[in-house]
Amino acid sequence: MTEVARDVRVFGGTVQVRAAGTARGLDAPASLTVAAALLHGIHDTLTRFDARSELSRLNADPRDVVPASRLLCRLAALVAWAGELSGGLVDATQLDALEAAGYVTSLRGRTVRPAPADVIAAAPPPRPALPDPRRRWATVSGDPEACTVRRPAGVRIDGGGLAKGLAADLLAERLCDHGSFAVSCLGDVRVGGREGRVRPVDIGDPFGGGAPLARLRLVAGAVATSGVTGRAFAGPDGRLGHHLVDPGRGEPAWSGIVQVSAIAPTAVEAEVRAKTALLLGPERAAEALPHGGVLVLADGEVVRHDREGAVLGAAA
Amino acid sequence: MSQSITDRRRRIRRAVTAGSAALLAGAWGVVAVSGKGAGTSSAATPASTAGDDATATQDPAYSDPAYSDPGYTDPGYDDGASAQGQAPPITSSQS
Numbered sequence: 001m002t003e004v005a006r007d008v009r010v011f012g013g014t015v016q017v018r019a020a021g022t023a024r025g026l027d028a029p030a031s032l033t034v035a036a037a038l039l040h041g042i043h044d045t046l047t048r049f050d051a052r053s054e055l056s057r058l059n060a061d062p063r064d065v066v067p068a069s070r071l072l073c074r075l076a077a078l079v080a081w082a083g084e085l086s087g088g089l090v091d092a093t094q095l096d097a098l099e100a101a102g103y104v105t106s107l108r109g110r111t112v113r114p115a116p117a118d119v120i121a122a123a124p125p126p127r128p129a130l131p132d133p134r135r136r137w138a139t140v141s142g143d144p145e146a147c148t149v150r151r152p153a154g155v156r157i158d159g160g161g162l163a164k165g166l167a168a169d170l171l172a173e174r175l176c177d178h179g180s181f182a183v184s185c186l187g188d189v190r191v192g193g194r195e196g197r198v199r200p201v202d203i204g205d206p207f208g209g210g211a212p213l214a215r216l217r218l219v220a221g222a223v224a225t226s227g228v229t230g231r232a233f234a235g236p237d238g239r240l241g242h243h244l245v246d247p248g249r250g251e252p253a254w255s256g257i258v259q260v261s262a263i264a265p266t267a268v269e270a271e272v273r274a275k276t277a278l279l280l281g282p283e284r285a286a287e288a289l290p291h292g293g294v295l296v297l298a299d300g301e302v303v304r305h306d307r308e309g310a311v312l313g314a315a316a
Numbered sequence: 317m318s319q320s321i322t323d324r325r326r327r328i329r330r331a332v333t334a335g336s337a338a339l340l341a342g343a344w345g346v347v348a349v350s351g352k353g354a355g356t357s358s359a360a361t362p363a364s365t366a367g368d369d370a371t372a373t374q375d376p377a378y379s380d381p382a383y384s385d386p387g388y389t390d391p392g393y394d395d396g397a398s399a400q401g402q403a404p405p406i407t408s409s410q411s
Contacts, residue, residue, distance in 0.1 A: 198402050
């Protein structure tokens with residue numbers, strides 16, 4: 001069955017959505033048109049780079065409890081969930097540290113971006129990241145019944161990878177009745193469909209090479225890739241940084257891992273597991289990858305971790 | 317424009333409106349939305365009655381040119397045809 005694809009420019013990049021067959025009375029091109037519209041809606045609600053977005057208005061709100069759409073409630077609930085799953089390493093309340101490092105505006109359209117080799121060369125000695133002892137992520141909650149988000153005023157949320165993973169999962173819910181579908185949301189991939197076909201998922205090269213570093217094969221599930229070379233930038237002091245913050249130190253993390261691709265049932269879980277593994281460093285990364293994954297170390301070595309149990313219908 | 321294209325556009329418009337309402341109301345994938353998503357105007361739109369064109373065009377997101385024309389000629393589509401069996405590959409890379 002022919003699969004059609006559509007590219008959608010949101011979240012500072014390009015999301016690709018693919019589908020084949022018919023579902024809910026819509027053929028694949030029509031479903032992808034709907035998916036594109038919904039992606040724009042998710043982006044417009046959850047971006048921190050637009051003061052008019054609901055997330056930006058939440059972050060500026062002086063109240064501790066703020067009325068919110070259920071989409072924003074869902075993101076807020078993920079903040080605490082991600083913090084718990086990662087032992088505090090995936091901390092979506094580190095926006096102050098992220099901005100202090102230089103990531104204040106969208107990187108989209110920046111003409112001068114550091115080369116991967118320069119980012120790695122400028123890195124300090126590797127060390128595992130630490131959680132922030134303040135545990136602000138645990139103070140964030142979303143109540144979908146009351147349609148409110150609760151957090152101490154002044155605690156700001158960065159949608160970041162959680163918003164991308166959530167978007168991929170929400171689109172998957174829309175597309176799952178098609179014969180096959182795939183969503184690649186800036187590194188967060190969801191695949192599946194009624195036909196149960198195997199889909200290769202190629203892992204991109206963090207050093208900028210064109211050829212994929214590895215190929216995974218999934219019937220249904222998610223792969224998320226996170227790393228330190230894709231969203232790198234020069235900070236206000238000229239030092240090169242990236243978007244993955246070490247929460248305990250309040251600065252860009254450097255664990256010795258350049259990139260992690262994690263497999264999981266959902267994109268948002270894969271996203272959290274990939275970041276956790278990267279922040280833990282090479283010695284403990286496997287602890288965060290129960291469904292398997294692929295690491296790329298600073299010297300270019302590619303380390304593949306197999307899943308611990310049968311999950312996802314993933315093929316070797 | 318043929319009737320079938322008109323009908324198709326109407327179906328897409330209905331799905332966009334229903335999907336947008338469900339998205340903000342947290343009832344993703346559910347056709348009927350109770351309107352409990354208080355606090356946002358979009359969430360209060362019952363998806364079950366959002367199918368007519370007059371309602372659909374009130375959706376502010378619908379004016380976005382990225383999806384205002386659902387025609388088959390959209391350059392975003394490709395015919396990355398997959399033969400029976402394995403699905404076409406997709407890439408996961410840092411954004």
